[in-house]
Amino acid sequence: MMLRIWLNAVLLICGLFCNATGAFVGVNIGTDVSNRPSAPDIVAILRAHQITHVRLYDADAHMLNALANTGIEVMVSVTNEEVLGIGELASTAAAWVNKNVAAYAPSTNITAIAVGSEVLTMLPHAAPILVPAMSNLHKALVASNLNYQVKVSTPNSMDVVSRSFPPSTATFNTVLNSTMIQILQFLRSTKSFYMLNAYPYYEYVKSNGIFPLDYALFKPLSPVKRIVDPNTLFHYTSMFDALIDATYNSIADLNFSGIPIVVTETGWPWFGGSNEPDATSGNAEVYVNNLIRRVSNDSGPPSQPAVPINTYIYELFNEDKKPGPISERNWGLVFTNGTSVYDLGLSDAEITGANSSSSFCIARPSADEKSLQDGLNWACGHGQANCAAVQKGQPCYSPDTLQNHASYAYNDYYQKMRGSGGTCDFGGTATTTTVDPSYGSCRFTGSSNSTLGGPFPSTALGPVGPSSDSPRTTAGLHFGTIATLCLLLM
Numbered sequence: 001m002m003l004r005i006w007l008n009a010v011l012l013i014c015g016l017f018c019n020a021t022g023a024f025v026g027v028n029i030g031t032d033v034s035n036r037p038s039a040p041d042i043v044a045i046l047r048a049h050q051i052t053h054v055r056l057y058d059a060d061a062h063m064l065n066a067l068a069n070t071g072i073e074v075m076v077s078v079t080n081e082e083v084l085g086i087g088e089l090a091s092t093a094a095a096w097v098n099k100n101v102a103a104y105a106p107s108t109n110i111t112a113i114a115v116g117s118e119v120l121t122m123l124p125h126a127a128p129i130l131v132p133a134m135s136n137l138h139k140a141l142v143a144s145n146l147n148y149q150v151k152v153s154t155p156n157s158m159d160v161v162s163r164s165f166p167p168s169t170a171t172f173n174t175v176l177n178s179t180m181i182q183i184l185q186f187l188r189s190t191k192s193f194y195m196l197n198a199y200p201y202y203e204y205v206k207s208n209g210i211f212p213l214d215y216a217l218f219k220p221l222s223p224v225k226r227i228v229d230p231n232t233l234f235h236y237t238s239m240f241d242a243l244i245d246a247t248y249n250s251i252a253d254l255n256f257s258g259i260p261i262v263v264t265e266t267g268w269p270w271f272g273g274s275n276e277p278d279a280t281s282g283n284a285e286v287y288v289n290n291l292i293r294r295v296s297n298d299s300g301p302p303s304q305p306a307v308p309i310n311t312y313i314y315e316l317f318n319e320d321k322k323p324g325p326i327s328e329r330n331w332g333l334v335f336t337n338g339t340s341v342y343d344l345g346l347s348d349a350e351i352t353g354a355n356s357s358s359s360f361c362i363a364r365p366s367a368d369e370k371s372l373q374d375g376l377n378w379a380c381g382h383g384q385a386n387c388a389a390v391q392k393g394q395p396c397y398s399p400d401t402l403q404n405h406a407s408y409a410y411n412d413y414y415q416k417m418r419g420s421g422g423t424c425d426f427g428g429t430a431t432t433t434t435v436d437p438s439y440g441s442c443r444f445t446g447s448s449n450s451t452l453g454g455p456f457p458s459t460a461l462g463p464v465g466p467s468s469d470s471p472r473t474t475a476g477l478h479f480g481t482i483a484t485l486c487l488l489l490m
């Protein structure tokens, strides 16, 4: 019975990875980053974290070249500064498409053009030129015979919706009616999609405690706190779903239907100022991992259960050059050296079977000694890591620090067990890195030089759920297990 339920769960989620129409989770790559890695290094980081979809805020030639022949799907953007010219002159739009899209096709898989960023709320005076710009770009794509693979749309913030709760009564700001109607007509006639930037973080902060934090973080709510739309009686298990439904209802209010929503931005800041207490790495880790799980289940929001919610996480790196509150500069998933800021479901899941040897698990430099000792004991004990190499006289004994020994043991466990759901967590004392931690004759498991053949001994596969004495499990865990099995079942 248990096995059957479990297999059903596997098959359900299998729909996502095994079927090309399943929902995806991609990542935004911002530009306000000092020490931004080179384009090939960024692509290496994307591959190490198995990221299959990206959105660029421009159409940077280095990035578009580096993304060629990677299988990664790319959304390019017209900047807000460029919208005006493209809307005014069809020839400017044609030149833009030739230079930034046609020149890279088909090796770089550009699938969408985002026209501007939140133009209706950031540059309201440009609203009249927005649809002409989208339309000119579409005509240029038609001329290049690229209109079937490249869709044109424009990302809107939730601020275009006047009242988002309850979702059933949400409408677009009435001052935007005529622009919105033109946008929706364009999206419908070109079979494109609505681009939505949806931030439960900001909605939660703005709501001043009306909504529980758990609701913003996709955590289960106690029955008394359930969020129900009084008109439809839909239960909202997350604010993310409610924001998407508010947008679907605003679209329906203008009598449009059949236009899917793609979430072009969502995320959670992992660090903030003293007046931003919810911007923590703990909350960010929970939000992002639960988001990935939510999207990966392939269902839509309550009003559109059959429409998957393709989503781009904001964002790959911290944009440390951005102005504004401290949290504004701390939305990154990974540091510029490729190390995850927190444990990431994206990297735990062996979705594509891509170069998995490039991810290692090491002890966090900031971890306290007691927790490290517990993690080390667990890894070498119940975790069955091979800890021979850190014994006195062996190659990884020196430097004789907890940090070093724990890193070795954590990584050995992770390389052997991640194929069957083992995560790199160890009570929050561990983190993944793409940098091979091997040194001298101390070769870490999974290093191309290590004695162990591959990181996934096939015997480790099977329904090895998290054992109850495991220090801590994470949201990404089952995601990883199931994705791996999904590949096996194919």
Ligand SMILES: *[C@@H]1O[C@H](CO)[C@@H](O)[C@H](O)[C@H]1NC(C)=O
Pocket: 071, 073, 106, 109, 111
């Ligand atoms: C590009 O992405 C689209 C959409 O997923 C896919 O159908 C197509 O096969 C991809 N093209 C290439 C050349 O990989």
Ligand SMILES: *[C@@H]1O[C@H](CO)[C@@H](O)[C@H](O)[C@H]1NC(C)=O
Pocket: 171, 174, 175, 177, 178, 253, 254
């Ligand atoms: C905008 O649309 C709403 C809903 O259809 C309607 O009630 C409202 O009068 C419209 N406003 C304007 C300014 O056209």
Ligand SMILES: *[C@@H]1O[C@H](CO)[C@@H](O)[C@H](O)[C@H]1NC(C)=O
Pocket: 253, 254, 255
């Ligand atoms: C939507 O359709 C309803 C019913 O046909 C109509 O009363 C309403 O005016 C329409 N609204 C808009 C914005 O076209």
Ligand SMILES: *[C@@H]1O[C@H](CO)[C@@H](O)[C@H](O)[C@H]1NC(C)=O
Pocket: 012, 237, 241, 294, 297, 298, 299
């Ligand atoms: C998918 O997620 C939605 C929203 O959280 C939930 O209502 C639904 O039951 C989930 N479906 C599965 C198969 O887990």
Ligand SMILES: *[C@@H]1O[C@H](CO)[C@@H](O)[C@H](O)[C@H]1NC(C)=O
Pocket: 335, 336, 337, 338, 339, 365, 433, 435
């Ligand atoms: C990567 O960079 C972060 C932030 O600067 C740092 O804390 C971490 O130790 C680095 N990781 C590696 C493996 O160098």
Ligand SMILES: *[C@@H]1O[C@H](CO)[C@@H](O)[C@H](O)[C@H]1NC(C)=O
Pocket: 355, 357, 358, 448
């Ligand atoms: C994996 O990555 C390493 C280091 O970047 C590279 O040398 C190796 O060829 C890659 N293997 C595969 C199968 O792509």
Ligand SMILES: *[C@@H]1O[C@H](CO)[C@@H](O)[C@H](O)[C@H]1NC(C)=O
Pocket: 440, 441, 448, 449
């Ligand atoms: C293998 O290890 C040696 C040191 O023992 C190092 O010089 C070499 O670069 C390593 N090769 C790879 C492919 O990592």
